[in-house]
Structure formats: C-alpha cells, structure tokens
Amino acid sequence: MKAGSNLEKVLTAGYFAATGELGPPQSADTAVIEKKAGYLKGYVDAVNITDCQTAVVRMSSMAVAVMLLRLGLEPTMQMTCRDRNRIAIQSDLLGAAALGIKNLLCLTGDHQVFGNHPTAKNVFDLDSMQLLSMVKGLRDDRRFQCGDEVKGPEPRFFIGAAANPFADPFDFRPYRLAKKAKAGADFIQTQIVFNVPKFREYMKRVVDLGVHEQCYILAGVAPIKSFGAARYMATKVPGMDVPDEIVQRMKATPKEKQAEEGIKVCVEVIQQVREIPGVAGVHIMAIEWEESVAEITAQAGLLPRPAV
Amino acid sequence: MIIAEQKPLDEIKSMIADYQKVLILGCGTCVTICFAGGEKEVGALASALRMATRLDGQNKEFIEATVQRQCEYEFNEEVADLIEEADVVLSLACGIGVQTMNEQFPNKLTLPGLNTAFLGQPVEQGVWDERCQACGDCVLYLTGGICPIARCSKSLLNGPCGGSQNGKCEVNPEIDCAWQLIYDRLQALDRLDLMMEVKPAKDWSTSRDGGPRKIVREDLRLTFVEEKQS
Ligand code: SF4
Ligand code: SF4
Numbered sequence: 446m447k448a449g450s451n452l453e454k455v456l457t458a459g460y461f462a463a464t465g466e467l468g469p470p471q472s473a474d475t476a477v478i479e480k481k482a483g484y485l486k487g488y489v490d491a492v493n494i495t496d497c498q499t500a501v502v503r504m505s506s507m508a509v510a511v512m513l514l515r516l517g518l519e520p521t522m523q524m525t526c527r528d529r530n531r532i533a534i535q536s537d538l539l540g541a542a543a544l545g546i547k548n549l550l551c552l553t554g555d556h557q558v559f560g561n562h563p564t565a566k567n568v569f570d571l572d573s574m575q576l577l578s579m580v581k582g583l584r585d586d587r588r589f590q591c592g593d594e595v596k597g598p599e600p601r602f603f604i605g606a607a608a609n610p611f612a613d614p615f616d617f618r619p620y621r622l623a624k625k626a627k628a629g630a631d632f633i634q635t636q637i638v639f640n641v642p643k644f645r646e647y648m649k650r651v652v653d654l655g656v657h658e659q660c661y662i663l664a665g666v667a668p669i670k671s672f673g674a675a676r677y678m679a680t681k682v683p684g685m686d687v688p689d690e691i692v693q694r695m696k697a698t699p700k701e702k703q704a705e706e707g708i709k710v711c712v713e714v715i716q717q718v719r720e721i722p723g724v725a726g727v728h729i730m731a732i733e734w735e736e737s738v739a740e741i742t743a744q745a746g747l748l749p750r751p752a753v
Numbered sequence: 754m755i756i757a758e759q760k761p762l763d764e765i766k767s768m769i770a771d772y773q774k775v776l777i778l779g780c781g782t783c784v785t786i787c788f789a790g791g792e793k794e795v796g797a798l799a800s801a802l803r804m805a806t807r808l809d810g811q812n813k814e815f816i817e818a819t820v821q822r823q824c825e826y827e828f829n830e831e832v833a834d835l836i837e838e839a840d841v842v843l844s845l846a847c848g849i850g851v852q853t854m855n856e857q858f859p860n861k862l863t864l865p866g867l868n869t870a871f872l873g874q875p876v877e878q879g880v881w882d883e884r885c886q887a888c889g890d891c892v893l894y895l896t897g898g899i900c901p902i903a904r905c906s907k908s909l910l911n912g913p914c915g916g917s918q919n920g921k922c923e924v925n926p927e928i929d930c931a932w933q934l935i936y937d938r939l940q941a942l943d944r945l946d947l948m949m950e951v952k953p954a955k956d957w958s959t960s961r962d963g964g965p966r967k968i969v970r971e972d973l974r975l976t977f978v979e980e981k982q983s
Binding site: 526531554556609620 | 906907908909910911912913914915916917918919920923924925930933936937948949951952953954957
C-alpha cells in the first residue's frame with residue numbers, strides 16, 4: 446500500500462471503483478457540504494474535492510476534505526498549479542497528510558481567464574507532470590522538490606492525475622498518459638466520456654503501451670441535466686467531446702423527462718466503458734447535481750460499494 | 754524586438770495636464786519598426802495633442818524629436834538642450850527608454866507615452882505576436898524552436914494540457930496552442946522523442962522571479978584591466 450486509502454484498497458483488491466465529486470461552495474457555508482456529502486456517502490469509494498474549479502474562488506479543497514473525513518467519507522483532494530508555487534504546494538501537502546487526507550489529484554488547473562478574477566496573476570511554477578514528480582518524491586524518496594530530506598513522517602498520498610482523451614493532438618494523448626504514470630500517477634481520472642468509440646480507441650492505444658498496468662484508469666462520466674446543458678458542453682467547453690447523437694437525443698426528450706434521460710445516458714456510458722479493457726473504474730462528475738449519484742450507481746449496478 | 758503600443762490619448766492628456774511645454778521624444782529602434790514611437794508617430798501624436806488641448810481651451814506647446822536609441826545615454830545627450838527647455842518629456846520609447854531618460858535627466862520628469870507590451874515578431878502587416886519572455890534559460894532546443902514559456906498560456910514544459918483543441922488554446926480561440934505547434938514541428942523533424950521525456954521543474958531564478966536581472970561581462974568592462982592589476 447502506498448497510502449492505504451479506501452480508494453487504493455478498492456482498486457488493488459481488483460474491484461471496479463466508483464468515485465464522485467463535490468464542488469465546494471463560494472461561501473463559508475458548511476451546511477451545503479453536509480448536504481452534498483449526504484448524497485454521496487455510501488455510493489462512491491472516494492470523493493474529489495475540486496480546487497477552485499474554473500478559477501472561481503471557492504472554499505479551500507483541503508478544508509472541505511477535512512470536513513468530509515469528519516462526516517465519514519473519503520476525500521480526494523485536488524491540487525492545481527495555478528495558484529500556488531512549489532513552496533505553498535508542499536506546505537499544503539504536509540498539512541493535508543497530517544490531517545488524514547490520503548488521495549491527491551494533481552492538476553495543472555484552469556486558466557484564470559475562465560473564472561471570476563480574470564485580472565489575477567497566475568503562478569504555474571510547476572505543471573501537472575512536475576507536480577506528480579514532486580508528490581511522488583516526497584512519498585517515495587522522502588525528499589522535498591529542492592532535494593532536502595523530509596525529517597520526520599513524510600506525506601503519503603495515493604497519487605492521481607487527470608487525462609483528456611478527447612483533447613488534441615489525439616495521437617499524443619496515450620503517450621501523455623504514459624508520461625503521467627512515469628512521473629508518479631497511481632490512478633487516472635479522465636475527462637467526461639460521451640464519445641465512447643473514441644475513448645475505446647484511446648484505451649486500445651493505452652493498453653498497447655501497457656500503461657493500464659502502471660496505474661488504474663477511471664473513466665470520467667457525468668449525467669446531463671438538460672438539452673441546454675448538453676448543447677453547452679458540446680460547443681462551449683474546450684476539450685469536451687459530446688457527440689451530436691447525444692445532443693439530439695436530449696433535444697428529442699420532453700423537457701420534464703430530460704434529467705431522467707441524462708441519467709440514463711450516463712448509466713449506458715458506464716456500462717459501455719466497463720467493458721473496455723484497461724478501465725478500472727468510473728469517476729462520476731455530477732457537480733451541482735450530487736443527488737443523482739445514488740440513482741446512477743444503483744442503475745449501473747455499482748452498489749453496494751465494497752468494504753475493504 | 755520590443756513591441757509596444759501607444760497609450761490612449763485621454764490617458765496621455767491627463768498625464769501632461771500640469772505641464773505647459775512638452776517634449777515628445779521618439780525612439781528610432783524597436784518602437785519605430787512596430788509603428789508605435791518613431792518619428793512618424795511623434796509627429797502624429799503632437800498634432801493630435803495640439804488639436805485636443807486647443808479644443809480643451811489650453812495653450813500647450815509641443816516640441817518633437819526622435820533619437821536613435823533612447824535606452825543609451827549618448828543618443829539622448831544629442832537632445833539635451835530640448836530636454837532642458839521642456840517642462841516635461843513624453844517619451845514614445847519602451848519602458849527602458851523612459852527609465853534611461855529619468856536616470857539621465859534627474860531634474861526632468863519623463864512620462865511613458867507607450868505601453869510596452871512584449872518581445873515579439875511581426876507576423877503580418879499590422880500584427881505582432883509574443884515570442885520570448887526572456888526567461889534566462891532558453892529551452893528552445895527541446896521544443897523544436899517554439900517557446901512554451903511565452904507562447905503556452907500556462908508556460909507548461911510538459912504540454913499540451915487537456916484544453917488544446919483544433920490547434921487552439923483553451924484560453925482563447927485566437928491563440929494557437931503552443932504545444933500543438935511544438936508537437937507538429939517535432940513530428941516533422943522526427944524528434945517526437947523529445948515529447949516523451951518528463952521535463953523537470955524549471956529553475957525560474959534566472960527569470961524575473963529571481964529579482965531584477967543583471968549581466969556583467971568582465972571581459973568587456975573598461976575597469977577590467979585596472980581591477981586585474983590592483
Ligand atoms: S525559453 Fe526562455 S529565453 Fe527561450 S524563447 Fe522562451 S522565454 Fe525566451
Ligand atoms: S491549450 Fe496549449 S497553449 Fe493553451 S494552456 Fe494548454 S498547452 Fe498551453
């Protein structure tokens with residue numbers, strides 16, 4: 446065991462993993478976190494806590510992760526390179542480990558132009574690849590990025606990374622995944638899969654490279670709430686691939702039935718990606734629709750979650 | 754070269770509001786080439802300011818001059834008389850020229866008439882693109898001659914990120930994704946092996962992050978011989 450988290454145990458025991466996601470509030474509200482946690486508890490093996498996603502100021506990932514621990518859920522803390530340099534990141538990692546956080550997802554981070562402080566100065570001292578190396582170095586070599594030894598307990602994380610099979614250049618994406626595994630990723634969560642054939646082709650190449658044996662690959666999935674949401678994701682979100690077929694399917698569904706249909710699409714995607722060699726689990730991103738996770742996991746036959 | 758553009762006329766007007774006699778001083782190098790602060794632009798700005806201030810009921814005087822390189826004392830010395838005569842200098846050089854002037858003529862305030870934008874290249878008539886951020890530790894040999902520091906929106910050394918699509922950067926569809934360009938170029942050169950290595954964390958101390966930078970070439974210094982002998 447690298448960190449001994451629930452997620453790590455589930456994956457190493459060979460179960461098909463299911464992880465969820467919780468977006469912290471844009472306030473100091475704790476009630477909303479308790480509410481969202483309630484929607485996820487028992488349905489997933491770990492819950493990602495986003496780090497100011499889309500560069501909008503939100504409650505800190507570490508604080509919410511600790512709240513989740515108290516509520517009896519396992520958090521996966523997300524860490525981006527946008528707002529912190531190597532000093533701040535390592536400091537936060539020591540604190541997170543001390544507070545009992547065991548899963549860490551390493552990201553580059555969305556550019557601040559997307560958020561509510563577009564005039565901010567960004568950091569990007571490291572990129573996600575270098576962040577992975579640093580986290581692995583802290584754990585396996587007990588060394589800070591500068592080379593100094595960690596004198597005392599080292600921060601031990603089950604290390605995650607993101608991958609977008611649908612971004613360009615497509616041919617390079619499997620190699621980029623291999624780089625992330627080499628840099629230190631123990632598990633991968635992909636961008637939301639709607640285009641299953643394209644994902645299948647990507648996974649074929651990943652398996653040919655043997656990367657699925659170096660890290661656990663969780664396919665990202667998400668329910669679409671409405672036709673409008675489908676169209677938005679298809680046209681406005683960079684790096685997102687929503688086939689027209691799905692957009693049309695949502696359009697053809699009466700408005701009051703669209704949410705239900707969106708869940709159905711998500712369940713179908715889960716069932717399809719589950720059959721793809723090299724896929725070790727799913728990461729369900731039902732941000733601002735956490736209450737759908739119970740139904741998705743039930744319909745997809747992912748319950749009960751294994752007790753390991 | 755250094756790319757700059759003129760500040761809005763209103764901002765310039767408010768900067769010079771308290772002065773009567775204004776020397777507009779252009780520079781004959783980078784900012785002439787990028788049509789921001791050469792002799793022609795000095796003339797055009799002087800006319801615009803004459804007209805605008807007259808309409809505002811003011812009676813200001815504008816003197817025009819352009820030196821070859823405002824970032825060097827010896828060229829500015831040539832117009833020392835004009836500087837002496839003026840109440841204020843409105844420089845149409847880059848930020849380096851403006852600071853050289855302020856250093857060289859401590860009794861006279863020199864104001865910036867331009868916004869110094871970046872180190873770049875004209876890519877077509879009237880269009881300039883950033884090319885270098887002077888990071889002090891050039892990595893172009895690893896990236897097919899395309900700079901990831903200046904041209905990737907996140908200065909990634911291990912790109913492309915997940916937002917790269919159709920050759921464009923996630924930040925803005927007007928921006929080419931630097932890492933798509935790097936990938937294409939390395940592929941053409943049959944050097945995709947360079948994309949496969951995990952590039953370690955960059956040493957930013959040679960960049961602006963290490964504080965104001967300085968280069969000292971002992972072999973070129975005039976004090977070199979003396980110091981050696983003593
Ligand atoms: S790597 Fe550094 S020095 Fe080289 S072009 Fe880019 S910013 Fe300039
Ligand atoms: S899309 Fe390309 S240029 Fe833009 S941040 Fe990502 S890698 Fe850099």
